[in-house]
Amino acid sequence: MDTNPGLYGLLAEFDSPQTLLQATRSAYEAGYRRMDAYAPFPIEGLPDALGFHRTRMPLLILIGGLVGAVSGFALQYYCAAVSYPINVGGRPLNSWPSWIPVTFELTVLIASLTAVFGLLALCGLPMPYHPLFHVPRFSRATRDAFFLCIESTDPRFNLPATKDFLAGLNPREITEVPQ
Amino acid sequence: MTQETEIPLTHPKEASEGIPPVMGPGYTFRSISEKISSITLARRTPRAWWLGFAVTFAFTLLLLYTILYLLFQGVGIWGINVPVAWGFAIINFVWWIGIGHAGTLISAILLLLHQKWRTSINRFAEAMTLFAVANAGLFPLFHMGRPWFFYWLLPYPNTMRVWPQFRSPLVWDVFAVSTYGTVSLLFWYVGLIPDLATLRDRARNRFVQIIYGIMAMGWRGSAYHWKRYEMTYLILAALATPLVLSVHTVVSFDFSVAILPGWHSTIFPPYFVAGAIYSGFAMVLVLAIPLRTFYGLQDFITMRHLQNMAKVTLATGLIVGYGYGIEAFMGFYSGNIYEKFTQLNRMFGPYAVYYWALIFCNVIAIQSLWFKSVRNNPVWLFLISLIVLVGMWLERYVIVITSLHRDFLPSSWGNYAPTVWDWTMYLGTIGFFLALMFLFVRLLPMISISEMQTLLAESKEAGEVTTEEKR
Missing domain, CATH: 3.40.1520 (hypothetical protein tt1634)
Structure with missing residues (x-):
C-alpha cells in the first residue's frame, strides 16, 4: 500500500x-x-x-412518520381529554375520529422533515469545501x-x-x- | 464526443400517431444545461421583464397599503358583516389554495405515475404552488382581525390554560395548510439543489457564485448522493400525494361540517379537490403559455404538455360540473325545504347572475376543450384557462355568499357586497403572486435541468432514437 x-x-x-x-x-x-x-x-x-x-433513507423516513403519528395523536389526546376536557352533552372525551386529520398532517410533516434533513445528514451536506x-x-x-x-x-x-x-x-x- | 449527438424525443409509435414529443429534437446534455441556465445567468434582464415586474410590484404595494390600512382600521373596511362574516377572505383563500394544488399534482402524482411530460413543467408549477399558498395564507390571517395573535391557533402551553379545539375543522385547516406549505417548500428545494450546483458552476460573477454556492450546499453529483436523493424525492412524492388530497378535503370540511344549507353535503370533499386541480391546471397553462413564448422554450414545454394539461383541465372540469349537478339534484330530491330554497335562491335569487356566469365558465366554456383544434391552439387555451380561473372564483363566491346570506330564519337574512378594500386586497395578492413568479423566472432555473437530462438519457437507452448517431 x-x-x-x-x-x-x-x-x-x-x-x-x-x-x-x-x-x-x-x-x-x-x-x-x-x-x-x-x-x-x-x-x-x-x-x-x-x-x-x-440506502437507509426509507427506514429513516418511516421512523419520522411514526414519530409524527404518535406524537400528533398524543398531543390532541392530552389537550382535549386530559388537560382541558370539555363535556359536551356527555360525548366521549377521546373523540378520536375528529383527531385523524391533524394526526395525518403531522405524520406527513415529520416524515418530510426527516426525509430532507436525513438526506442532507447522510450526504454530509452542506459541505462548503471539498x-x-x-x-x-x-x-x-x-x-x-x-x-x-x-x-x-x-x-x-x-x-x-x-x-x-x-x-x-x-x-x-x-x-x-x-x- | 459520443454524447453530443442529436436525439429526437419521439417514440416511433407516438410519432406515427401524430403525438407531439415531450422535448424538441437535437438536444444534448450540454445544450439542455446551457439553454435553461442561461436564462437565469444572463447578464441583461429583458426590458419586458422589468415592465412586467414593475406593474406586478405596483399591485404588491397596493396589497401592502391595504394591509396597513386594515391593521389601522380593522376588518370593518371589508364588506363583511353578519350574516355574511366570511366574504372575500374565505373566497380568495379557497381560490388561491386550490390553484396551488396543480403544482403538487404535477410534481408528485405524475411522478408516481411515471408521466414523462411532467418533467419540464414541474419546477415552475411547484413555485406556483408555493406562491399561491403564501397568498392564500394571508386571507385567514388578516381576517382574524388581530393577526398578531395568530399563534393562539397553535397548541402551546400558555398562561390562559386553554388549548385549540381539535374537533374543529378550522384547527385542522391550520395544520393542513401549514404542513402543505412546508412540504411544498421542502420538495421544491430538494428538486432545486442539483440545478443550483449547475448554476454555481456556470456562473462567472463571484457574488452570484457565492449565492448559488451557499444554496447548493456543496452538491457535487456523487453517485452515493444521487441514490439517496432519488429515493428521498420518490418518498416525498408519495407523502405529498395524499397530503394534497387531504388539504382541499380539510378546506371543504370548513363548509360541509357546518349545518348550513348548501354547505352540509358529503359531495364537498371530492368536488373541492377536483375543482382545485381544475383551477390549478388552468393557472399552470396561463403561466406556461406566455413563458414558453417569451423565453423561446417551445422545445421544452411542447404542444404535448399543453394538450395534456388541457385534457386534465377538461376531465376535472367535468367532475366539477357533475358536482354542480348533484348539488342541485340533492337540493330538490332531499325534500328539505331549506336545501331546496338555497338551490332556488342560488339560481334565481339576488346572486343568480354569479351562478349562471359560473355555469357558463365551468360547464359550458370548457366543452370546447373536446376539440383537438382548440387544444392545439395556445391562444385559445390561454383564454379558456382565464375563463376557468374566473369560473372557479365565482364558484367560491356563490358557495360562500348564497348559503350565508339567507339561512334558516328570514329575520337573520342580509346581503353582501364587497368594498373597494376587498378588491384591492384581492388584486394585490394577484400582483404579489405574479411579482414572485417574475422573480422566480429571473433568479432560479424554471425547468429542472437534471431531470431534463435524465429524460434525454432515458430516451436514448429506451431506443427512442430515430436517427443514427452522427460523428
Whole structure:
C-alpha cells in the first residue's frame, strides 16, 4: 500500500454515462472500493456498480412518520381529554375520529422533515469545501461531464499503478486531486 | 464526443400517431444545461421583464397599503358583516389554495405515475404552488382581525390554560395548510439543489457564485448522493400525494361540517379537490403559455404538455360540473325545504347572475376543450384557462355568499357586497403572486435541468432514437 500525503485521489473524466458505468464496474472488479462517481444526473446502475446497494433513507423516513403519528395523536389526546376536557352533552372525551386529520398532517410533516434533513445528514451536506472543487474541469460534473474518482485512502491505491489502470479505461483525461 | 449527438424525443409509435414529443429534437446534455441556465445567468434582464415586474410590484404595494390600512382600521373596511362574516377572505383563500394544488399534482402524482411530460413543467408549477399558498395564507390571517395573535391557533402551553379545539375543522385547516406549505417548500428545494450546483458552476460573477454556492450546499453529483436523493424525492412524492388530497378535503370540511344549507353535503370533499386541480391546471397553462413564448422554450414545454394539461383541465372540469349537478339534484330530491330554497335562491335569487356566469365558465366554456383544434391552439387555451380561473372564483363566491346570506330564519337574512378594500386586497395578492413568479423566472432555473437530462438519457437507452448517431 502506497501512502500519498497531500493527494485526495485520482479523477478520471469520461464522455458518456455508459463509459462511466463501464469504468466503474471495471474498477470495482479490480478491487477498488473507496471511490465515487460523479454525474450531472442520476445514472441507473451506477450506485450498484460502486457497491452501494441500499440506502437507509426509507427506514429513516418511516421512523419520522411514526414519530409524527404518535406524537400528533398524543398531543390532541392530552389537550382535549386530559388537560382541558370539555363535556359536551356527555360525548366521549377521546373523540378520536375528529383527531385523524391533524394526526395525518403531522405524520406527513415529520416524515418530510426527516426525509430532507436525513438526506442532507447522510450526504454530509452542506459541505462548503471539498478537494474535488480544486479541479477546474470538475465544475462540468454538474453539466455534461462524467467522473470517476479513486480515493487515495483505498487500500489498493498506488499512484502509478492506479493511474495506469484508469488510463486503460479510455478516459478523456486523468487528474491528480490534491488534498 | 459520443454524447453530443442529436436525439429526437419521439417514440416511433407516438410519432406515427401524430403525438407531439415531450422535448424538441437535437438536444444534448450540454445544450439542455446551457439553454435553461442561461436564462437565469444572463447578464441583461429583458426590458419586458422589468415592465412586467414593475406593474406586478405596483399591485404588491397596493396589497401592502391595504394591509396597513386594515391593521389601522380593522376588518370593518371589508364588506363583511353578519350574516355574511366570511366574504372575500374565505373566497380568495379557497381560490388561491386550490390553484396551488396543480403544482403538487404535477410534481408528485405524475411522478408516481411515471408521466414523462411532467418533467419540464414541474419546477415552475411547484413555485406556483408555493406562491399561491403564501397568498392564500394571508386571507385567514388578516381576517382574524388581530393577526398578531395568530399563534393562539397553535397548541402551546400558555398562561390562559386553554388549548385549540381539535374537533374543529378550522384547527385542522391550520395544520393542513401549514404542513402543505412546508412540504411544498421542502420538495421544491430538494428538486432545486442539483440545478443550483449547475448554476454555481456556470456562473462567472463571484457574488452570484457565492449565492448559488451557499444554496447548493456543496452538491457535487456523487453517485452515493444521487441514490439517496432519488429515493428521498420518490418518498416525498408519495407523502405529498395524499397530503394534497387531504388539504382541499380539510378546506371543504370548513363548509360541509357546518349545518348550513348548501354547505352540509358529503359531495364537498371530492368536488373541492377536483375543482382545485381544475383551477390549478388552468393557472399552470396561463403561466406556461406566455413563458414558453417569451423565453423561446417551445422545445421544452411542447404542444404535448399543453394538450395534456388541457385534457386534465377538461376531465376535472367535468367532475366539477357533475358536482354542480348533484348539488342541485340533492337540493330538490332531499325534500328539505331549506336545501331546496338555497338551490332556488342560488339560481334565481339576488346572486343568480354569479351562478349562471359560473355555469357558463365551468360547464359550458370548457366543452370546447373536446376539440383537438382548440387544444392545439395556445391562444385559445390561454383564454379558456382565464375563463376557468374566473369560473372557479365565482364558484367560491356563490358557495360562500348564497348559503350565508339567507339561512334558516328570514329575520337573520342580509346581503353582501364587497368594498373597494376587498378588491384591492384581492388584486394585490394577484400582483404579489405574479411579482414572485417574475422573480422566480429571473433568479432560479424554471425547468429542472437534471431531470431534463435524465429524460434525454432515458430516451436514448429506451431506443427512442430515430436517427443514427452522427460523428
